[in-house]
């Protein structure tokens with residue numbers, strides 16, 4: 001039975017990681033920009049949960065909605081105020097801008113709230129466990145899996161069936177051509193940021209759900225996870241990101257059990273070594289696109 | 298309908314267009330020809346709002362296009378089928394076409410447009426759910442044209458639609474251009490296949506090193522020495538330097 | 540003709556003098572009138588300048604983001620510290636230290652060189668394959684490298700004392716030592732940029748394909764500049780260790796990376812003048828805001844403690860600078876003495892603006 005519990009745990013981690021990776025790749029696909037400020041969107045979600053929970057009697061579910069919307073708004077604003085102005089310049093300038101925005105958001109949290117960790121009140125359901133067929137697991141795990149899968153299904157629908165979703169995928173293929181078909185550039189990019197923010201917001205609920213506290217630097221962990229996962233899965237495709245997230249989640253869970261303690265300390269270093277190796281040996285990641293990249297004639 | 302005057306375009310230090318003036322009247326099929334690097338694609342890109350003009354004016358139905366973004370220009374009624382097609386490789390044929398209709402909002406119109414597309418391009422019906430990147434070159438070209446037509450452009454700009462296609466496909470494309478034109482679409486065509494272009498165009502512009510070297514009817518151009526040398530007889534070197 | 544060439548040569552290398560003289564004046568001035576606090580600040584500024592110059596060598600010339608740079612600074616700092624500490628202090632500071640390290644003790648200057656050499660060696664061993672990558676892949680791998688270096692520093696208890704503070708390092712880095720180091724590295728970075736290697740690297744930055752078509756082995760020139768850059772960073776790290784005297788691995792992580800990037804980008808990464816001016820301006824601005832922050836906190840001017848104001852300010856400056864002047868204050872220019880009959884051969888690459 002312990003095996004099943006482990007598996008559920010691994011799936012829970014994997015589906016959350018898949019979501020984390022997806023939020024990063026949506027932006028990367030279109031702008032070829034690695035958003036170093038992505039983790040701070042999760043931080044924003046976390047602080048909103050804390051602020052609402054600590055200062056009002058608003059139920060958690062509504063606080064969660066506020067957190068998600070807040071992350072969407074901040075994501076949109078970072079694009080509007082900073083990235084849009086640098087977008088046309090160089091990629092290096094854009095990357096440094098995302099790093100600066102990350103520092104800005106982190107330290108704003110330091111000033112506005114506190115450098116110390118703040119406890120976030122969680123709903124009862126996060127700390128209960130359930131037993132099905134003799135398998136005991138926390139409700140949090142189940143919730144993570146259910147919500148992540150629901151998000152993934154919803155996003156799949158969006159990307160496959162709505163014109164906005166198709167335009168987003170098209171923009172990742174060929175941004176210029178998308179505009180030549182009458183799709184406004186800013187609409188595509190803003191929507192991508194809003195979506196990325198929405199994902200970060202949902203992630204924040206479960207990320208905070210593990211530790212029940214939030215700090216200004218809480219975003220670094222998910223950011224690194226997103227890096228590793230997207231590189232494993234392939235940075236070019238949304239499917240790749242999801243696969244990469246799951247694979248990373250599984251590897252991470254297994255390493256935790258299998259590696260001896262001495263090496264466990266180096267788990268992060270080890271994962272990033274894999275990242276470097278993949279980028280060198282198989283830059284397209286696990287999920288290859290089905291067509292030749294540049295096909296003429 | 299379209300009027301370009303004294304257009305000048307630069308890529309950094311390189312001046313690609315020095316002085317281009319041309320016009321396209323309602324219902325006409327106008328062609329741009331010229332050696333590689335003459336500035337044909339750049340002219341099209343400037344009209345479509347992809348590259349910025351340093352100097353000169355571009356007017357479409359009395360409105361200036363200078364400084365307008367590609368998406369706005371499309372909505373004004375100008376569509377481009379760019380050089381090398383640029384279909385979306387990871388999207389299906391269906392999705393490519395749907396995106397072509399992005400600027401239109403009428404769903405029932407979309408259905409009838411699709412039916413029309415299938416009569417013009419039967420192959421696209423067969424490949425409807427296939428990924429764009431896996432189509433053959435000719436199929437991709439047809440998809441690119443079909444996609445642009447979904448926007449119901451008043452002016453269609455085609456940049457080398459026959460590039461890299463087998464002779465039978467080239468025939469098909471040229472037949473298609475004639476069909477489109479007979480339906481009343483105004484066309485600005487860039488072509489390397491000068492012989493065929495001379496057969497179908499109303500007027501042609503011969504570009505060279507960013508300037509209009511000659512303008513006229515197919516008959517007038519056929520008698521021009523440069524055309525004979527470069528396109529209809531032996532090529533002579535030196536034409537394509539800036 | 541000979542005279543024209545001499546003037547061209549003088550003009551080209553006048554940058555070094557134009558930058559070095561004010562640096563020396565600032566140092567002398569500080570020494571004469573300032574108190575210990577300001578002397579320490581200026582010392583730290585010149586240490587930072589070395590790190591920024593090191594980053595410029597790679598990032599400025601190759602156009603590739605170098606996240607790992609501060610990691611090499613960390614390697615230099617730890618190695619130099621280990622070399623210069625007395626066995627007695629080492630035993631206390633790093634309880635689990637390897638025996639062979641315990642008895643190692645070198646003079647300060649040699650420790651600096653060893654630190655620099657080890658940083659360069661690590662870079663030389665690991666970085667060659669990474670130099671093939673560009674754009675986002677390059678940014679992610681070098682970021683990954685920073686994380687790996689940090690993880691090793693944090694966990695290698697027997698060398699670094701782990702995540703705990705390493706203390707007991709002698710304060711050898713005086714104002715004059717850090718100034719001399721900065722000027723030395725300035726000269727090195729400038730000669731590197733003007734060397735044929737630097738020229739080839741800059742050509743690859745301007746136009747990758749044209750450069751490789753010209754027969755430039757881009758991977759190789761990037762690699763060599765990366766190693767030089769790591770050596771400079773390691774040297775700066777050694778000076779830093781003997782200035783600050785106690786630190787943790789976190790001193791060589793994201794905050795420091797942000798600082799160094801801000802200095803380089805605000806000044807202009809394409810040239811040495813940009814690196815120098817950026818370091819000075821950002822340091823002055825940062826210390827100004829920090830003074831305000833401290834005043835607020837010490838006098839309880841606000842009902843709460845203000846922490847992070849400096850970083851918010853710096854980040855805002857950095858973002859504004861990227862929006863308004865993405866090539867920094869100096870762009871691709873260098874401060875340079877230009878005689879009247881300016882010679883055409885001065886520097887072809889400087890003549891045209893770098894492509895975006």
Ligand SMILES: Nc1ncnc2c1ncn2[C@@H]1O[C@H](COP(=O)(O)OP(=O)(O)OP(=O)(O)O)[C@@H](O)[C@H]1O
Nearest residue numbers: 308311313331332333334335336337338339340539
């Ligand atoms: N993005 C660019 N950057 C720099 N120079 C460019 C760019 N695009 C085109 N050029 C230059 O501008 C000039 C005109 O190019 P253009 O593509 O308009 O020629 P063309 O007539 O379409 O040629 P072809 O028949 O080969 O398609 C060429 O000399 C080309 O090298």
Ligand SMILES: [Mg+2]
Nearest residue numbers: 337338339380
């Ligand atoms: Mg062309």
